[in-house]
Amino acid sequence: MKALSKIICLFLVLSFSIKLTAQHQSKMEVAVNLELKTLNIKQDITYHNTTNDTLTSIVLNDWNNAFADKNTPLARRFSDEFYKGFHLAKAADRGKTTIINLTDTDFSALEWERSDKDPDYITVRLTRKLLPNEKIDLHLNYIVKIPNDKFTHFGFDQNGGMLLKNWFLSPARFENGLFIKYNNFNLDDIANAVSDYEVEIKIPNQYSITTDLNSVSKDSTNQNYTIYYFSAQNRTDLSLYIEKQNSFRSYDNGSLQVLTNLKNKKIDDFQKAIIIDRVVSYAEKFIGKYPHEKITVSQADYDRNPFYGLNQLPSFISPFQDDFMFEIQFLKTFLNNYLKNSLRLDPRKDNWIYDGIQIYTMMKYMEEHHQDEKMLGRLSEMKLFKSYNITNLTFNEQYSYYYMLMARKNLDQPLGDPKNTLIKFNEQIASKYRAGLSLSYLDDYLNHDIVPKSVKEFYNLNQIGQSNRYDFEKILTQKSPKNIDWFFKTIIDSRDIIDYKFSNVSRTADSITFSVKNKTGIYAPIPIYGIKKKEVVFKEWIEPTKKDSVYEFSRKNADKIVINYDNEVPEYNQRNNWRSLKHVSLNRPIKFNFAKDLEDPDYNQILYIPTLNYNYYDGFTPGVRFHNKTILDKPFNFDINPAYSIKAGTISGSSAFSWNQYYRNSTLYNVRYSLSQNYFHYAPDATYLRLNPMVVFRIREKDFRDNRKQMFMFRQVIVNREASDYITDNSSPNYSIFNARYSNTKTELIDHFSFMTDLQFSSGFGKVSGEVEYRRLFQNNKKLNLRLYAGSFLYNTTNSDYFSFGLDRPTDYLFDYNLFGRSESTGFFSQQYVIAEGGFKSQLEPSYANQWMATLNASYAVWNWVELYGDIGFLKNKHQGEFFAYDSGVRLNLVPDYFELYFPVYSNNGWEITQPKYNEKIRFIITFSPKTLVTLFTRKWF
Numbered sequence: 001m002k003a004l005s006k007i008i009c010l011f012l013v014l015s016f017s018i019k020l021t022a023q024h025q026s027k028m029e030v031a032v033n034l035e036l037k038t039l040n041i042k043q044d045i046t047y048h049n050t051t052n053d054t055l056t057s058i059v060l061n062d063w064n065n066a067f068a069d070k071n072t073p074l075a076r077r078f079s080d081e082f083y084k085g086f087h088l089a090k091a092a093d094r095g096k097t098t099i100i101n102l103t104d105t106d107f108s109a110l111e112w113e114r115s116d117k118d119p120d121y122i123t124v125r126l127t128r129k130l131l132p133n134e135k136i137d138l139h140l141n142y143i144v145k146i147p148n149d150k151f152t153h154f155g156f157d158q159n160g161g162m163l164l165k166n167w168f169l170s171p172a173r174f175e176n177g178l179f180i181k182y183n184n185f186n187l188d189d190i191a192n193a194v195s196d197y198e199v200e201i202k203i204p205n206q207y208s209i210t211t212d213l214n215s216v217s218k219d220s221t222n223q224n225y226t227i228y229y230f231s232a233q234n235r236t237d238l239s240l241y242i243e244k245q246n247s248f249r250s251y252d253n254g255s256l257q258v259l260t261n262l263k264n265k266k267i268d269d270f271q272k273a274i275i276i277d278r279v280v281s282y283a284e285k286f287i288g289k290y291p292h293e294k295i296t297v298s299q300a301d302y303d304r305n306p307f308y309g310l311n312q313l314p315s316f317i318s319p320f321q322d323d324f325m326f327e328i329q330f331l332k333t334f335l336n337n338y339l340k341n342s343l344r345l346d347p348r349k350d351n352w353i354y355d356g357i358q359i360y361t362m363m364k365y366m367e368e369h370h371q372d373e374k375m376l377g378r379l380s381e382m383k384l385f386k387s388y389n390i391t392n393l394t395f396n397e398q399y400s401y402y403y404m405l406m407a408r409k410n411l412d413q414p415l416g417d418p419k420n421t422l423i424k425f426n427e428q429i430a431s432k433y434r435a436g437l438s439l440s441y442l443d444d445y446l447n448h449d450i451v452p453k454s455v456k457e458f459y460n461l462n463q464i465g466q467s468n469r470y471d472f473e474k475i476l477t478q479k480s481p482k483n484i485d486w487f488f489k490t491i492i493d494s495r496d497i498i499d500y501k502f503s504n505v506s507r508t509a510d511s512i513t514f515s516v517k518n519k520t521g522i523y524a525p526i527p528i529y530g531i532k533k534k535e536v537v538f539k540e541w542i543e544p545t546k547k548d549s550v551y552e553f554s555r556k557n558a559d560k561i562v563i564n565y566d567n568e569v570p571e572y573n574q575r576n577n578w579r580s581l582k583h584v585s586l587n588r589p590i591k592f593n594f595a596k597d598l599e600d601p602d603y604n605q606i607l608y609i610p611t612l613n614y615n616y617y618d619g620f621t622p623g624v625r626f627h628n629k630t631i632l633d634k635p636f637n638f639d640i641n642p643a644y645s646i647k648a649g650t651i652s653g654s655s656a657f658s659w660n661q662y663y664r665n666s667t668l669y670n671v672r673y674s675l676s677q678n679y680f681h682y683a684p685d686a687t688y689l690r691l692n693p694m695v696v697f698r699i700r701e702k703d704f705r706d707n708r709k710q711m712f713m714f715r716q717v718i719v720n721r722e723a724s725d726y727i728t729d730n731s732s733p734n735y736s737i738f739n740a741r742y743s744n745t746k747t748e749l750i751d752h753f754s755f756m757t758d759l760q761f762s763s764g765f766g767k768v769s770g771e772v773e774y775r776r777l778f779q780n781n782k783k784l785n786l787r788l789y790a791g792s793f794l795y796n797t798t799n800s801d802y803f804s805f806g807l808d809r810p811t812d813y814l815f816d817y818n819l820f821g822r823s824e825s826t827g828f829f830s831q832q833y834v835i836a837e838g839g840f841k842s843q844l845e846p847s848y849a850n851q852w853m854a855t856l857n858a859s860y861a862v863w864n865w866v867e868l869y870g871d872i873g874f875l876k877n878k879h880q881g882e883f884f885a886y887d888s889g890v891r892l893n894l895v896p897d898y899f900e901l902y903f904p905v906y907s908n909n910g911w912e913i914t915q916p917k918y919n920e921k922i923r924f925i926i927t928f929s930p931k932t933l934v935t936l937f938t939r940k941w942f
Contacts, residue, residue, distance in 0.1 A: 023234070024048055024171050024195040032203045032242060037092075037156045039144040041168060045195075048135045051174055055130040057123050058138070059179035061192055063166035066120040066184035067095035067147040070779060073120070073183035078151075079749040080707065081424055081940040086151050087749060088781055095147030095155065097169070105137040120184045121172060140169060152186050153300040161207065161243040163300050166190050168238070173346065175466070182348055185420050187427070188304065188340070189347035192236040194466070199230040199238070208246040210259055212294040212341075213238060232292070235341070239296055248296070253277040256290050260297040262330055266322040275327045279334055282365055286452065287357065288459035291342055295334070302333045308429050309375075309398060319377030324370070335361055344462045350469040351419040352435045352492065357455055359436020360443075363396045364452075370395065388593055389600035390631075399433040400567050401598060401632065406430040407497060407572060408633035410662040410669050411942060413704055416469075416493040423704050425941040437570050438491045442476070442484065444568045445525050445541060450479045486523050491570075495664065496522040500544070500563050501576035512561060512581065513552045516544050520572075529565035530558030536565070555581070574601045599630040611641055614928075616821035616829050617681035619647025635660050645681065652687075654678045670698040678815060683823045686724035690815045692717055708746040715739050717814050727823055731802035737762040737814065750777050758791075765803050766794035769837075783861040787839055789873075792852035796878075804848035807838035807855070807875060807885060818927070826920075833902060833923035840871045841923050842887035842907040849875035859891050867891040869902070900925040 025046040030039050049055055066074035070087055078086045086094075102110050104127060111125040130136055144167055149155035154165040166184065173180040173191040180191040198216075202225050203209055213230035220226040232238065241248065247261040251273050258276050284290065307328055318325060335358045345353055366373065373395040374380035380391040393401075406412040406426060413426050415435050422431055443451035454475045461467055461475075473488055490496050499519040506513045512530070523545065530538040530553070537556045542549070563577040571577070578601065591603040599605070606626055613621040623643025628634070637660075642653040658674035675693045682688045694715035701708050721733040738761045745754040752775035760767050769791030776784045791805050802811050809832075812819055817836070821829025833841065839857040855873030862868055870888040877883075887907030893900050902923040904912040912921055 023050065024193055025198075026168075026170065026195050027198045028168060028200065030199065030201040032162070032201065034156075034160055034162070034204060034207070034242070037146045037162075039146065039164075039167065041140070041142055041144060043138075043140045043142075043169065045138040045140070045169075045171065046135055047130070047138060047171055049130045049132055051177075052132050053174075053177050054132065055126065057125050058130075058136075059121055059123055059172040059181060060169045061121050061166075061172050061182075061190055062097050062114075062169050063120050063184040063190055064095050064144050064146070064168075065097040065114070067151070068097075068119055069094070071116070073118070074186060076750075077185045079751075080705065082749050083940065084749060087777060089148065089151075093148035093150075094145075096145045098143045098145070100141040100143065101139075102141075103139045107139060110138070118181065118183060121181055122169070142169065144168070149300070153304050159244060161241070163298070164238075164240040164242070166237065167240075170195065170237075173466075175346065175468070180346060182420075187348070187419050189351060189419050190237060191346055191348060194234055194236055194344060197230075197232040197235060197238060199232075200227060201230070201240070202227045203242055207242050207244055210241040210243070210246060210248045210296065211239065212259065212292065212296045214293060234291065236344075237340075239298075241296070241298065248298075251276045253280050255284060256280050257294040258297060258334070259294060260330065261299050262297060262302060262326065262333070263299055264322060264326040264329075267326055271323055272326065275323065275330060278369065279327070279331050279365070282368070283335060283338055283361065286361055286364060286455075287338070288342075288456050288463075290338060291463050295337055295341065297330060297334050297337060301337060302329055305332075305336065305428060307332045308402070319379045321377075324373070324377075331362055331365060332358070342459065342462060344466045345468060348419045352415040352431070353469055353472055355432040356415075356435035356439045357459075359399065359433055360439040360451075360455075361436075363399070363436055363440055366396050387591070388597045389603075389605075390598040393598070397567060399437050400570060403430045403434040403437065403570055404572075404632055407570075409942070410664065411704065412495050414493055414495050415491070416488075421703070421705060423942060434570060438487070441491070441568050441570065442487055444527070446480055446482065446484070451476070454479050486525075490522055490524055496520065497572040497664065498522055498524045498526070498569055499572040499576075500526050502561070502563065502579045504550075505561070505579045505581075507555060507581045510555055511552055512555050512558070513550065514561065514579070515550050516542065516563070518544050518549075524569065526564055526569055526571075527566075528553070529562045530556055531560040531562055531565065532556075532558050539565075575599065577601060597630055599632050599634065604628075605630060611643065613643065614820065615680060616824065617648060617684050618645035618652055621645050621652055621680075623653055633660070648681055650681075650687070652680045654680075667699050667702060668697060669700050670696075672696045672698070682721060682815075683724040683726040685726055686722035688719060688721045688815065690717065690719050706746075707748055708744070710745075711741075711743045713739070713741040713743075719813070719815065724823075729800040729802045731798060731800040732764070735762055735764070735813075739814065751775070762803075764798045765796045767796075767803075767805075768792060768794060769805075783867070785857075785859040785867075787835075787857040788855075789837060789839060789857075790852075790854040791837070793850065796850055798850075801848035801850060804850045805837050805853040805875070807847045807849070807853070807873070808840040808843050809834060809847075810836045831920065831923050833900075833925050835897075835925075838871075838873060838875070838885075840873070840885065840887055841869065841889060841902040842871075842904045842909060842912060842921070844885055844887070844908050846875065846877060846880075846883060848877075850878055851876040855885075859893075861893070865893045867893055897925070898927050 027044045029042040032039055047058055066072050069075065075086055102112055102124065104110050108127060110127065112122050114122045124138065126136065146162055146164070146167065147155040149157045149163055154163045156162050171193040173193050182189070182191050197213070199213060201209065204225050205220070205223065209228055211230060213232045216229040216231050218226065218228050248259045249269065251258045258280060339354050339358055343354065347354065374391065375393040375395055375398045376385065376391050379385050385391045403412065411423065412430060413422055415431055415438065419427060439451055457475050458472045461471060477484060497520055501517050501519060502514055503517045504515040525541050525543045528540050528542055529536055537558050538553065540553060542551055559582050560578055560580050564571050564574060588602060588604045590606060591600065592606050592608060595609050596607060597605060605628060607628065608624055608626050611623045611625045621643045623641050625639065625641040627637070627639040629637055629639065637658050640655045642651065645652045654677060656674060656676040658672055661671045663669050673695050678690045679687060692715055694713065697712040699710035716736060716738050718736045719734065723733055740759045741756065743754065743756040754773045756771045758769045769789070772788045774786045803813055812822055817834050820832055824830040838853055838855045840855065853873065853875040855871060857871045859867045859869035869891045872886045874882050874884055885908055887904060889902060889904040891900065891902050904921050906912065912918065
C-alpha cells in the first residue's frame with residue numbers, strides 16, 4: 001500500500017512539474033529615464049497554452065495604467081476610502097502605459113483593446129487559434145510613466161529614485177477556462193500567470209538597483225549608464241528599487257539572501273543579522289523552503305501594511321524594546337513577501353489562505369520565541385496599569401480583540417469573501433487576524449500537528465503548480481481524524497458568530513455536571529477548562545450538537561469552570577463563560593478603571609474620566625464621567641456625567657442609557673433603544689431639563705463597502721424649562737414633542753448625497769420638513785456644495801417664534817445642537833452658525849417663518865479651502881406676504897464641520913462688508929466634540 005502511495009505521489013509531482021516547466025517566458029529590455037519618470041520597454045512574451053482550452057485571445061495585466069486618470073477603478077477606490085491625494089494630484093504625478101506596437105510571432109500587428117471601464121488590463125486578439133500545448137510570441141514596445149509613490153508607497157520618490165511594483169505587462173492567470181481579469185485596487189493582489197523572466201535594465205551610473213531577481217551580469221563600460229542583466233524562474237511578479245544611495249543591506253544565512261532597508265537605527269547590523277536569521281530559519285522550518293535565492297523586505301512593503309498596534313507609537317513612548325520592534329516588523333513583512341512569492345493561489349479570491357498562514361505562523365513564532373511578551377509590552381510591568389485587563393493579555397491575544405472590534409460593531413465579513421469586497425479595516429486588520437486565529441483554533445482542536453503538517457504539504461504543492469483553496473481544504477480534511485466541514489462552512493464562508501454559556505451547573509466533591517447553551521445555534525467545538533486558583537487543572541474539548549447539551553467531568557479540585565479560557569475560539573461574548581464551583585452567587589464584583597480598558601469577563605467594569613464642558617451661561621463645567629464603554633462594543637451602555645457649573649454655581653450634567661440590538665443577516669442591521677437626559681442653563685437665570693427616549697433603526701446595503709446608510713428615528717423630546725426674565729418669547733416653558741425622522745446618505749470623496757425628512761407633532765404645532773444635500777468634487781479639483789431645504793407647518797397655534805423655522809439660525813428647541821449661547825441675540829455667541837433649517841449666514845429680518853420656508857444654499861471652492869457662497873429662499877409668516885431672502889459671501893472651509901468661517905458680502909441688507917461693526921456679522925462653526933474630528937479619520941476604515 002505504501003509503495004502504491006509513493007507511485008501516485010510521484011505521478012502527481014511529475015504531472016505538476018510538466019505544467020511548471022512548460023510555462024511562459026518574458027524577456028525585457030528596460031531603459032530608465034529618471035527625469036521623465038518613465039520606463040521605455042521592449043518586451044518579448046512567449047505564451048505557452050498549457051491548458052486544455054483553445055484560446056482566441058490573451059489577457060495581459062497592465063496595473064500601472066490604473067493611475068492614468070481620476071476615473072479608473074483605482075481612482076474610485078481612493079474616493080470611496082476618502083483619500084484625496086490622488087484626485088488632487090497633478091497629471092505629472094500620475095502614471096500610465098502607452099503601447100507603441102504589439103505584434104505576433106511573425107511580427108504581424110495584433111489587435112488589442114483596453115476599455116475605459118477596465119483600463120488596467122488589455123485583451124490581445126490572436127490572428128489564429130492557439131491550441132493546447134501550442135506557443136505564440138508577442139512582441140511589445142511601450143512606455144510606462146511611473147506614478148508618485150505617495151499614492152501607494154510604490155512609484156518615483158522625492159529623492160529621485162523609483163520603487164517599482166506591477167510596472168510591466170504580464171499574462172493574466174488562467175483558471176477554469178477563463179482569464180482572471182482583476183482591476184488594480186491597491187490591494188497587492190495581481191493575478192499574474194507564472195513566468196520565467198530575463199530582464200535587461202539600463203540606469204544612470206550614479207544610481208544603484210536592488211531586486212530579488214538573480215543577477216546574471218553587469219555592463220558598466222559606458223560612462224553615463226550601467227546595464228544590469230537579471231533572470232528569474234517561476235515568478236508572478238517582480239520588484240525593483242532604484243536609488244541614488246543604496247539603502248538595502250544584505251544578510252545571508254546560507255540558505256537565503258535577505259535584502260532589507262527596514263528603518264531602525266537603534267539596533268546594529270549584528271543584532272539585525274541575528275533576528276533575520278532566526279526569522280528565516282523559523283519560516284523554512286515551519287512553512288517550507290523558499291523557492292528562490294533572494295528575497296527583498298522593504299520599508300515600503302511594511303508601510304503599506306504595518307503591524308497595527310501599540311508598536312506604531314512614536315519610539316520615545318513605545319512600550320517595546322527596539323530589537324523586538326524590528327523583529328515584529330521584519331517578521332510580518334518577510335512572511336507576507338515569502339508567501340506572496342511562493343504560493344500560486346488566486347490572491348484575491350483565496351486571500352484568506354495567505355493571511356491565515358502569515359498570522360498563524362507569527363503566532364507560533366511568538367509562542368516559541370516571545371511567549372511571555374505582553375500586548376502592552378513594558379507598560380504591563382508598571383504598577384499604574386496593573387489593574388487593567390489589557391495589561392494581562394499576551395501579545396497573541398490582541399489578534400482576537402482586533403477581530404472582535406468589528407464583530408461587535410456588526411461589521412465583520414466572511415473570511416472566504418474576495419479581498420476587494422472587504423471594508424478597509426477588515427482587509428488590513430480584522431479579517432487578516434481572524435484568518436490566523438482560525439487556523440490556530442483548528443490546530444488546537446485537532447492537535448497532533450495536523451494543521452502545521454497541512455501547511456507544509458500545501459506549500460510544497462504550490463512549488464509544482466497552480467493551486468486554490470480547495471487544495472488546502474482537501475489536505476486538511478484528509479489529515480484530520482474528525483469531520484471538519486463545520487470549519488469551512490462556519491468559520492471561513494460565513495459571518496456566523498459563536499457564543500456558548502453555562503446553564504444548570506451542579507457539582508460534587510468529585511464531579512461536575514453542567515449544560516452548555518448554544519446561544520446562536522451555530523455548531524463549533526469549544527474547550528471547557530477547570531480552574532483552581534488561576535491554574536488550569538483540566539481542559540476538555542466538547543462538541544455540542546444541540547442547543548442544550550449535558551456533560552459530566554471529573555472535578556479535579558477545580559473551583560471554577562470556564563468556557564474558552566484561553567480564547568482559542570473567536571467567541572462573540574466571553575462575559576457569560578464562567579461559573580464558580582465554590583458558591584451559588586454569580587454576581588461579579590465591581591472594578592473601577594480610569595479612562596479605557598478592554599472588557600474583563602470577571603468583573604463589572606465602571607470606567608471614569610474627568611470632563612470639561614463650556615457654555616456661556618454655565619461657564620466651564622468640570623465633571624466626572626462614569627461609563628461602561630470598553631474598547632469592544634457591548635449591548636447595554638450607560639454614561640453618567642455629573643458636573644459643576646462654575647459660573648452658575650450649580651450642579652449640572654448629563655446621562656444616557658442605551659441598548660443595541662444587532663441583526664446579523666439583514667439590511668436592518670441595528671436597532672438602538674436609548675434614554676438620555678441633559679440638565680444645563682439655557683439662559684443666565686434659568687435651567688432646562690431634557691428627557692429624550694428614542695429608538696433608531698439603521699439600514700445598510702448588502703455590500704458592506706457601499707457607503708449608503710439609511711436611518712429611521714422615532715423619539716419623544718420632553719423639555720422642562722425654568723422661567724427666565726432674560727427670555728421674552730412668550731412660549732410655553734414646558735413642552736413635549738414627538739419627532740420622526742428618515743435619512744438616506746451616500747458619501748465618498750467625489751460625490752456626497754443625502755436626503756432627510758423630519759416630522760414633528762406637539763400640542764401647539766405640527767410641522768414637516770425635508771432637506772437634500774449634494775457635494776461634488778470636479779475634475780479640476782473645484783468643489784460644489786448644494787443644499788435644498790423646505791418646511792411647512794401643518795398647524796400652528798403658538799404665539800411666538802420659538803418653534804418657527806429659522807432663516808439663519810434655529811432656536812434649537814429640541815436641544816440637539818451644541819450652542820454656546822443659545823439664547824443670545826447679539827454679541828459673539830449669537831454669531832455661532834449651525835447648518836440647519838434656512839442655512840443663511842447673514843442675519844436678516846424677518847429671520848423666522850411661522851408658516852413655511854424654502855431655501856437653497858450653495859458654495860463653490862475657488863482655491864483650496866476658500867469658497868464663495870450664496871443663499872436664496874422664500875419664507876412666509878401669517879398675515880404677511882412672502883419674503884424673498886438672499887445673501888452671499890466668502891466661506892473659509894478650514895476643517896469641514898469642525899472649524900469654518902463665513903464672511904458676508906452682499907444680502908438684503910446691502911453691501912454688508914462696508915457697513916459698521918462688520919466683525920459682528922462674521923459667522924463661525926467651532927466644534928469641540930472629539931467624535932466629530934475623529935470621524936474625519938475613521939470614515940476610511942469602516
